[in-house]
Amino acid sequence: MNDTEMSDTVNISNWLRENSMKYPYKRAVVYPASRDNNGRVLYSQMTFSQLEIESDYLAYGLREVGIKRGTRTILMVPPGMDFFCTTFALFKIGAVPVVVDPGMGIRRMLSCFKQSHPEAFIGIPKAHLLRLLMPKYFKSVKVWITAGRKWFWNGCSLQHLFRAEDKQFPTVATFRDEPAAILFTTGSTGPAKGVVYTHNNFDAQIRQIKNHFNIGEDEIDLPTFPLFALFDPALGMTAVIPDMDPTKPALANPEKIIEAIEDHGVTNMFASPALLNRVGKYGKENEVLLPSLRRVVSAGAPVTPANIEQFSSMLNPETEIHTPYGATEAVPVISIGSHEILQETKKLSEQGFGMCIGRPICDTQVEIIKISDEHIGKWSDDILAEANDVGEITVKAPLVTQHYFQEPRADLFAKINDDDGTVWHRMGDLGWRDGKGRIWFCGRKSQRVITRNGTLFTIPCESIFNSHKNVFRSALVGIGPKETQTPVICVEPSIPIKESEAFIEELFEIAGSHPLTQDIEHILIHKSFPVDIRHNSKIFREKLAVWAAKKLGQEALEEDIERR
Numbered sequence: 001m002n003d004t005e006m007s008d009t010v011n012i013s014n015w016l017r018e019n020s021m022k023y024p025y026k027r028a029v030v031y032p033a034s035r036d037n038n039g040r041v042l043y044s045q046m047t048f049s050q051l052e053i054e055s056d057y058l059a060y061g062l063r064e065v066g067i068k069r070g071t072r073t074i075l076m077v078p079p080g081m082d083f084f085c086t087t088f089a090l091f092k093i094g095a096v097p098v099v100v101d102p103g104m105g106i107r108r109m110l111s112c113f114k115q116s117h118p119e120a121f122i123g124i125p126k127a128h129l130l131r132l133l134m135p136k137y138f139k140s141v142k143v144w145i146t147a148g149r150k151w152f153w154n155g156c157s158l159q160h161l162f163r164a165e166d167k168q169f170p171t172v173a174t175f176r177d178e179p180a181a182i183l184f185t186t187g188s189t190g191p192a193k194g195v196v197y198t199h200n201n202f203d204a205q206i207r208q209i210k211n212h213f214n215i216g217e218d219e220i221d222l223p224t225f226p227l228f229a230l231f232d233p234a235l236g237m238t239a240v241i242p243d244m245d246p247t248k249p250a251l252a253n254p255e256k257i258i259e260a261i262e263d264h265g266v267t268n269m270f271a272s273p274a275l276l277n278r279v280g281k282y283g284k285e286n287e288v289l290l291p292s293l294r295r296v297v298s299a300g301a302p303v304t305p306a307n308i309e310q311f312s313s314m315l316n317p318e319t320e321i322h323t324p325y326g327a328t329e330a331v332p333v334i335s336i337g338s339h340e341i342l343q344e345t346k347k348l349s350e351q352g353f354g355m356c357i358g359r360p361i362c363d364t365q366v367e368i369i370k371i372s373d374e375h376i377g378k379w380s381d382d383i384l385a386e387a388n389d390v391g392e393i394t395v396k397a398p399l400v401t402q403h404y405f406q407e408p409r410a411d412l413f414a415k416i417n418d419d420d421g422t423v424w425h426r427m428g429d430l431g432w433r434d435g436k437g438r439i440w441f442c443g444r445k446s447q448r449v450i451t452r453n454g455t456l457f458t459i460p461c462e463s464i465f466n467s468h469k470n471v472f473r474s475a476l477v478g479i480g481p482k483e484t485q486t487p488v489i490c491v492e493p494s495i496p497i498k499e500s501e502a503f504i505e506e507l508f509e510i511a512g513s514h515p516l517t518q519d520i521e522h523i524l525i526h527k528s529f530p531v532d533i534r535h536n537s538k539i540f541r542e543k544l545a546v547w548a549a550k551k552l553g554q555e556a557l558e559e560d561i562e563r564r
Contacts, residue, residue: 008175008176009173009174009175009176010174010175010176010199010200010203011091011092011094011171011172011173011174011199012091012180012199012202012203012206012234013055013088013091013092013171014171015203015206015233015234015235016048016051016052016055016088016233016234017052017168017171019048019233019234019236020048020049020051020052020053022048022217022236023048023217023236024047024048024049025047025048025049026047026048026236026238027045027046027047027048027238028046028047028048028050028051028084028232028233028238028239029045029046029051029080029081029084029232029233029238029239029241030043030044030045030238030239030240030241030264031043031044031045031079031080031081031241032241032242032243032260041243041259041260041263043263044081046081046084048233048236051084051085051088051233054085054162055084055085055086055088055089055092055169056089056092056165056168056169057162057163057164057165057169058085058086058089058158058161058162058163059089059090059092059093059169060163060165060169061160061161061162061163062089062090062093062095062145062161063093064161064163065143065145065156065161066120066142066143067090067093067095067120067143068093068094068095069093069094069095069172069174070094070095070096070179071093071095071096071119071120071143072095072096072098072116072117072118072119072120072182073090073095073096073097073098073118073119073120073121073122073143074098074100074113074116074118074120074121074122074123074141075087075090075097075098075099075122075123076100076102076121076122076123076124076127077122077123077124077147078124078226078246079226079229079241079246080241082147082158083226083229084229084230084233084239086122086147086158087230088233089169091180092169092171092172093172094172094174094178095120096179096180096181096182097181097182098112098113098116098118098181098182098184098194099181099182099183099184099227100112100113100184100192101184101186101247101533102247103246103247103248103533104184104186104187104192104533105533106130108187108192110130110134110137111137111192112184112192112194113137113138114136114137114138115194115405115406116182116184116194116405117140117406118138118140118141119140119141119142119143120141120142120143120144120145121138121141121143121144121145121155122145122147122158123145123146123147124146124147124148125146125148125149125150125151128144128146128150128151128153128155132153143155144156145157145158145161146158174199175199176198176199176200176203177198177200177402178198178199179196179197179198180197180198180199180201180202181197181202182194182195182196182197182405183195183197183227183328184328185327185328185329186328186532186533186538190446193404193405193407193410194404194405194406194407195328195329195401195404195405196401196402196403196404196405197401198401198402200398201398201399201400201401202234203398204397204398204399205231205331205399206231206234206235207362208332208361208362208363208364208397208399209231209235209332210235211362212332212335212361212362213268213295213297213322215235215236215237215268216267217236218267219235219236219237219238219267219268219294220237220238220240220264220265220266220267220268220292221235221237221238221239221240221266221267221268221269221270222240222242222257222260222261222264222266222268222269222270223239223241223242223270224242224244224246224249224252224257224269224270224271224272224275225246225249225270225272225300226246228270229241237268238264240260240263240264240266242256242257242260243256243259243260244256244257247533248536249271249272249274249275249278249536250272250274250275250277250278250531250536250537251278251536252275252278252279254278254279254281254282254283255282257275257279258279258282258283258288258290261290261292261293262290262292265292266290266292266293267292267293267294267295268293268294268295268296268297269293269295269296269297270296270297270298270299271296271297271298272298272299272300272301272536272537273298273300273301273302273303273304273307273537274301274531274536274537275536276296276298276303276307276308276311276321277307277310277311279311280307280310280311280313280314281310283311283313283314284310284311284313284314288314289314290314290315291316293314293315293316293319294319295319295320295321295322296311296315296319296320296321296322297321297322297323297324298321298322298323299323299324299325299326299331299332300532300537300538301532301537301538301539302355302441302459303321303323304466304473305341305342305345305346305349305350306466308321308323308338308341308342309342312338312342320337320338320339321337321338322335322336322337322338323335323336323337323338323341323357323358324358324361325357325358325439325441327427327428327429329400329401329414329425329427330395330397330399330400330401330425330427331399332361333360333361333364333366333395333397333399333400334357334358334359334360334361334364334366334395334439335357335358335359335361336356336357336358336359336438337358340356340358341356345438349463350463350464350466350467351463352460352461352463352464352514352516352517353440353460354431354432354440354441354442354457354459354460354463355440355441355442355459355463356434356438356439356440356441357431357438357439357440357441358438358439359437359438359439360395360437360439362397363397363398364395364396364397364399364400365395365396365397366393366394366395366433366439367384367394367424368384368385368389368390368391368392368393368394368431368432368433368439369383369384369385369391369392369394369426370383370384370385370389370391370392371385371390371391371392371430371445371448372392373445375412375413376416376426377416377417378416378417379416379417379418379419379424383416385432387433388432388433388434389432390430390431390432390442390457391430391431391432392426392427392428392429392430392445393426393427393429393430393431393439393441394416394424394425394426394427395424395425395427396418396422396423396424396425400423400424400425401425402415402422402423403415403423413426414426414428428444428445428446429441429442429443429444429445430442430443430444430445430448430457441459442457442458442459442460443457443458443459443460443476444458444541447476447477447541447542449476449477449478449485449487450478450482450483450484450485451478451484451485451486451487451519452484453519456476456478456487456516457476458475458476458541460516461476461487461489461516461517461520462474462475462476462489464510464511464514464516464517465489465491465507465510465511465517467510468506468507468510469494470493470494470495470497470503471491471492471493471494471507472492472493472494473491473492473529473539474489474490474491474492475489475490475491475492475526475529475539475541475544476488476489476541477490477541477544477545477548478545479545479548479549479552486521486522486552487519487520487521487522488520488522488523488524488545488548488552489507489511489517489520489522489523489524490523490524490525490526490529490544490547490548491507491523491524491525491526492525492526492527492528492529493525497525500525503525504523504525507523508523511523522548522552524548524551524552526544526547529544530543530544
């Protein structure tokens with residue numbers, strides 16, 4: 001293979017191979033296996049060298065049973081040793097893992113599986129029981145593998161596929177634009193879609209994360225979102241798997257999260273805003289300090305300054321909470337640290353400027369285009385929004401995915417072709433750029449409320465109400481015909497409200513004091529907002545709109561969410 005051909009190939013698993021040579025005896029994965037009689041955690045662990053060797057062994061076995069380059073393979077294995085070994089073995093083969101969040105609900109998850117036309121299935125026993133009960137969703141699958149004890153169903157066991165060999169597995173020289181995985185969106189504002197990640201996308205992600213966050217050689221990570229854990233072996237970080245249900249971060253036990261950080265001297269932690277709030281509240285109340293943490297990364301939904309301030313009480317003064325912005329299709333693309341948020345942008349957010357998400361990371365290009373629900377086929381300067389105007393955030397970078405899996409309509413409305421052969425991804429989010437080059441997030445495009453007096457954006461309006469000490473969070477929704485919607489603010493209190501009329505009156509006073517919210521005539525109290533499954537943080541405003549319409553005796557706007 002000549003130099004030109006070499007430059008056209010990349011395989012994400014090569015990062016693991018490189019790190020196994022640099023840090024052979026460093027722990028790659030640490031897993032809470034059990035507890036002793038005194039309640040102390042007993043951990044299982046695997047070094048980088050062991051992970052490299054065992055994923056090689058498994059790659060030989062998987063190839064022997066028919067999984068090969070390009071084989072779309074459903075992966076239903078929880079975080080742990082098998083999860084890491086299997087994923088990197090699939091990468092080495094050049095197979096394409098299909099990853100769906102099990103928390104999205106069985107029906108939606110099955111629909112995603114069927115949509116991906118899988119050819120192989122690797123899952124725990126419960127997953128195999130599901131496919132036996134719902135066989136129509138798995139008609140295309142030819143290879144069945146059980147991670148754990150196999151019962152009466154066909155196929156083989158993962159543990160029997162490890163083939164001890166004297167030589168390294170010959171990792172497939174996949175092309176840069178060759179599919180590496182299909183990751184499904186949560187479908188929080190429409191049907192879940194399969195995002196095609198190439199090996200080049202993953203490679204660019206690793207480089208961007210490593211450079212932007214200045215990842216060192218001695219880093220230990222606590223990835224509370226399983227998919228992000230896969231970055232750790234490539235980044236050279238030890239992944240400490242937390243003792244929690246990854247599908248319910250808002251219900252995680254703060255003591256167990258803190259225990260893991262203290263047991264291992266964790267330096268890096270990822271937490272959704274819901275988990276950040278839960279652990280931060282416990283930590284502040286109990287005066288917990290976590291001096292080992294060098295950085296905390298929180299994403300998945302807007303992170304409020306109050307949430308950041310609360311969690312910061314446990315950190316060293318120099319340690320920052322980073323809030324990178326992105327989506328399944330492109331992450332991370334923009335970021336800001338907690339020092340700038342608390343010292344400068346917080347007060348502006350409270351005045352309705354939106355949520356500052358920072359500046360573009362590394363070589364990411366970010367542009368704000370005019371708001372439109374229509375397809376845009378070709379990039380041009382004519383579609384750019386005026387300076388300081390709110391528009392749709394669009395991004396372009398090597399890590400930005402180019403298309404969805406067999407979803408041409410979704411591609412049509414989410415991608416814009418550029419003259420250089422690349423595409424801009426339309427984030428579906430609204431924002432504006434300030435004079436310092438920072439982007440301010442104003443909410444989802446599909447959730448803006450168009451009234452007779454103008455358009456209202458969710459995040460700026462909600463921040464006005466969130467300033468009340470008894471408001472946990474609020475949500476702007478619109479009901480009625482699309483172009484003449486009635487704006488409604490739904491409020492989830494932070495404490496039980498005994499005198500709701502007095503509370504609502506206080507909120508109306510707040511609304512009337514600001515030009516953004518002075519036209520809002522309806523404020524409703526909602527006990528607990530419906531939120532997304534993946535991070536337990538994104539508010540399902542579409543569901544709240546239906547609820548609000550019923551409460552007010554009006555007909556909710558029926559909207560084709562997929563089209564929007």
